[in-house]
Amino acid sequence: TQLLEQSPQFLSIQEGENLTVYCNSSSVFSSLQWYRQEPGEGPVLLVTVVTGGEVKKLKRLTFQFGDARKDSSLHITAAQPGDTGLYLCAAEDSNYQLIWGAGTKLIIKP
Amino acid sequence: SQTIHQWPATLVQPVGSPLSLECTVEGTSNPNLYWYRQAAGRGLQLLFYSVGIGQISSEVPQNLSASRPQDRQFILSSKKLLLSDSGFYLCAWGGTSAYEQYFGPGTRLTVT
Numbered sequence: 001t002q003l004l005e006q007s008p009q010f011l012s013i014q015e016g017e018n019l020t021v022y023c024n025s026s027s028v029f030s031s032l033q034w035y036r037q038e039p040g041e042g043p044v045l046l047v048t049v050v051t052g053g054e055v056k057k058l059k060r061l062t063f064q065f066g067d068a069r070k071d072s073s074l075h076i077t078a079a080q081p082g083d084t085g086l087y088l089c090a091a092e093d094s095n096y097q098l099i100w101g102a103g104t105k106l107i108i109k110p
Numbered sequence: 111s112q113t114i115h116q117w118p119a120t121l122v123q124p125v126g127s128p129l130s131l132e133c134t135v136e137g138t139s140n141p142n143l144y145w146y147r148q149a150a151g152r153g154l155q156l157l158f159y160s161v162g163i164g165q166i167s168s169e170v171p172q173n174l175s176a177s178r179p180q181d182r183q184f185i186l187s188s189k190k191l192l193l194s195d196s197g198f199y200l201c202a203w204g205g206t207s208a209y210e211q212y213f214g215p216g217t218r219l220t221v222t
Contacts, residue, residue: 041215090209
């Protein structure tokens with residue numbers, strides 16, 4: 001069974017601080033996605049990474065795919081209250097379906 | 111551009127009552143369609159997916175069913191709701207590949 005483990009499960013920090021959250025697996029994936037979900041809404045796709053070692057930036061968010069394509073990280077620089085939400089990673093499994101991590105709940109305090 | 115609609119946004123139903131949640135997609139043809147359930151603040155559990163009209167694959171055996179009567183319409187149903195059916199139900203569409211799915215606003219279902 002292919003699993004995605006996200007850590008930490010919960011993170012609460014002050015505005016302006018930096019943070020990194022992780023998405024790990026023992027399986028190799030052809031692609032991995034990060035989504036952000038706000039309470040009462042559907043997840044919104046942030047980025048897709050497909051190449052081992054790939055780094056993508058989205059304003060203050062930096063996404064990295066591990067060299068072996070088994071893990072990924074999301075780093076946020078100078079976090080703002082608008083970054084608050086549930087961050088989910090997902091990856092395409094061997095049956096061409098998305099498997100999902102349980103998410104990191106992020107709270108940025110002003 | 112593509113948009114996805116779900117309704118209702120919120121639903122409170124008694125145990126044993128039927129359920130029908132509807133999802134429609136605009137701006138794309140022959141999308142893959144998905145129904146997910148999400149426990150509070152947690153990840154997503156895939157319930158059903160469809161690659162075409164009348165083609166439904168079930169991922170989790172339960173008292174829910176899905177139908178796709180039209181290319182861009184996906185319906186989640188139950189004949190008799192259980193308390194454990196409470197949750198946040200999300201519909202999503204995607205292209206020929208499973209990744210990069212796009213979600214509707216969700217339906218909050220509370221079974222009392």
